[in-house]
Amino acid sequence: MAKVKKTPRPKAETPKGFRDYFGAEVTERAEMLQKIAGVYHHYGFEALESSAVETVEALGKFLPDVDRPNEGVFAWQEDDSDWVALRYDLTAPLARVYAQFRNDLPTPYRRFAMGPVWRNEKPGPGRYRQFYQCDADTVGAASVAADAEICAMLSDTLETVGIPRGDYLVRVNNRKVLNGVLETMGLSDDAQRDAVLRTIDKFDKVGEAGVRELLGKGRLDASGAYIDGVGLSDDQAAPVVAFLTSKGVNAAKTLSNLRDAIGSSVVGADGVNELETMAELFAAGGYDATRIDIDPSVVRGLGYYTGPVFEAELTFEIFDEKGRKRQFGSVSGGGRYDDLVKRFTGQEVPATGVSIGVDRLLAALREKGRLNSQATGPVVVTVMDRDRMSDYQAIVAELRNAGIRSEVYLGNPKNFGNQLKYADKRNSPIAIIEGGDEKAQGIIQIKDLILGAQIAENATLEEWKERPSQFTVPRADLVAKVREILDSQST
């Protein structure tokens, strides 16, 4: 007789490259995003939550072919119909939504969006295939007042979530100025132009001297490899270096340095004028150079954006994995881009926007000790007598009604040690104990678990006697005593 083959049990595993978030990880992010949404809303931006799924036709960038449908995005074919995919960012859906609803939406359209996006990429350490983005964009406003507003909003946002003034800086540059510099240099060869752009991208890493070498003959890498240069003479390279290093003691000096770097280029002058206008708007709004600054050394995104480019850096120092001090670095970037909806409508619509790196900003807040609100677990009401669940229910209802986060132990109450282990695992500040004797006497026991843990670790016997961590109080004083202990713990 053939044996009945048992179906093997499924594996309980998060899919590769994905992760789950527990407790404070979720609530801390939710609280941060809520604060950010509050600032965006205050600035007149409206929330948009587009569907997680888009047609690949609308997404555009990562058109899957049938052989490798999953290149870049997670895509699948609808029954005998279109290919659809999970959104890989929040900008492509904005373009689709604006094109689709442009007659109903106000113009300019200020919108913010926050939510997960998905990338079908090789997962790596700390690199996941699903992560949060948090964007604000203004569509249909050609004026750099829109860019300036977003920079101001970014500054307000960082302060609102808990990055103190002085610990961050929003730095602003402009792609048109770079275009002016390139024009002045007379680089007519597109390949050479692209090579210069790629070199500028490395300015953050290799610094002024490195860029000089890479624009010229080449450079010996830190790894020992020799990187060929663009092949410009020192004179030819000078305007680019002048551009990157034109930051002066104040905005006026920076702008004057930039005017020197662009020579007689019209587009360059346009870019410098835009920066000047933005500097005026920052000043008018009360954003001084300690919060937002014109800084031509900002190169991230210069290749992608078409006008103003901005980046928010956190300037306080942390220790990296090798124990070396370094600045925390960038948590947000953005700028002005063209062709947002042109793909759909043929009509050019100017747009500018910013994206906040949710996970990096959360890490920064953790670093600054701004995220400890959720660390404490609930008060645990232990169960001494399983037939008296109603009594314990009444206790916990009383605590909850008094605004104290609390719960009854709901596992098997037989082993009291397990209940305390549970309270420990929950990070509970307090355990409540009411046995039959206590009940008869109208009293209740309250165990300060945090003090108890401290005493167990450090105290001498005398101290232990002096500072008991368990208190017996009249039943009627329960809430007052719990409050007193919670207050003492939080100071």
Added chain:
Amino acid sequence: MAKVKKTPRPKAETPKGFRDYFGAEVTERAEMLQKIAGVYHHYGFEALESSAVETVEALGKFLPDVDRPNEGVFAWQEDDSDWVALRYDLTAPLARVYAQFRNDLPTPYRRFAMGPVWRNEKPGPGRYRQFYQCDADTVGAASVAADAEICAMLSDTLETVGIPRGDYLVRVNNRKVLNGVLETMGLSDDAQRDAVLRTIDKFDKVGEAGVRELLGKGRLDASGAYIDGVGLSDDQAAPVVAFLTSKGVNAAKTLSNLRDAIGSSVVGADGVNELETMAELFAAGGYDATRIDIDPSVVRGLGYYTGPVFEAELTFEIFDEKGRKRQFGSVSGGGRYDDLVKRFTGQEVPATGVSIGVDRLLAALREKGRLNSQATGPVVVTVMDRDRMSDYQAIVAELRNAGIRSEVYLGNPKNFGNQLKYADKRNSPIAIIEGGDEKAQGIIQIKDLILGAQIAENATLEEWKERPSQFTVPRADLVAKVREILDSQST
């Protein structure tokens, strides 16, 4: 010469069955979910956000085959590897997460989760392929104290989001009681048993008389079709009818009716005892029968759950699409279920939980007028002179710093009418106007757009003169006057 074929423009369309959410739709939902999360957290529940993607092996239910991979879920195959899919609910991921992390998680594990889920189903009116769920479950607690806690939490939640006491009722039933009734009836034939279960499911629709007919010979449908009955005699059907109609004037009477209906069934007695214990716990927590009630006529989910079953109904009346009055109905349901993680580990783990219908609850709050916080747009500072953007920027910064949601008009300022049309589209309460003359005189104009619209619609000329909707005030009084108008608008 062959013409260069132009790529056709992509269509800007939300994929079929999906939708986008704008402005208040997003923020109102976010605010409601945040309040719900607050209550859940207060009860000791911990947030969990699992990945949107699961292996189909872990999802289990909707295993796709290669021919129809998209049956029920949105699924795709990883490169030469596993099939994965978007989660279709929040319970299957909970099972996977608990099985995967059970050694690190506390037991019992109270968790809440809120977020989108995806169903690959035929879309219909008001039926989307992506929608929100909001769940709370307790895993690893066999005691009905866990079920009672969830009912109490559900009651608190509804009141917290804005459903007043008296406008809702949490009704509780128990599958074991029904099992006892079936046992007492001596239905040994599984097919007949299933037919009885299916009939009970229709109780909400057809009522007592209808159930009697359907348990007996059959029934003439409202559509005129004759539905065959289960074929029981009136005597045989009596216990089921007694069960469904056993609701008495109070919990004690209901429980006594149920004891009659179950006869000598042990599992039935177990079920009635569970209901009795829950009734005691509700009383101990201060939840009287106007908030949570034992009600054996709750049949939704009785086929799925294994112990206590609960449902939250909104009892206030609304007008349906045909203009008839009816109760708003169910917004939440839940109960106790087995085998949550057994699929993965072989070990039986008891669990109980509740799911709130996010969209229905939002609709209910809208019905009750509890969702108007976000309806008003920002104050719009108009641009009379594009060279004075700094002045307008200073005005808006002043308003924002005073806590007033506001923005500068960022479109082309040439046509002032367009600016007022924009303010109208934004639902702006107030427009600010500062031309060159006003600037020179140190004054500013403030236009009450809401009063203006009212006057334009209703007022006689005399009233119009008496109640001007546009005010000229000294520039220094800007914030005070704007506040005054906003206050007058909100009363």
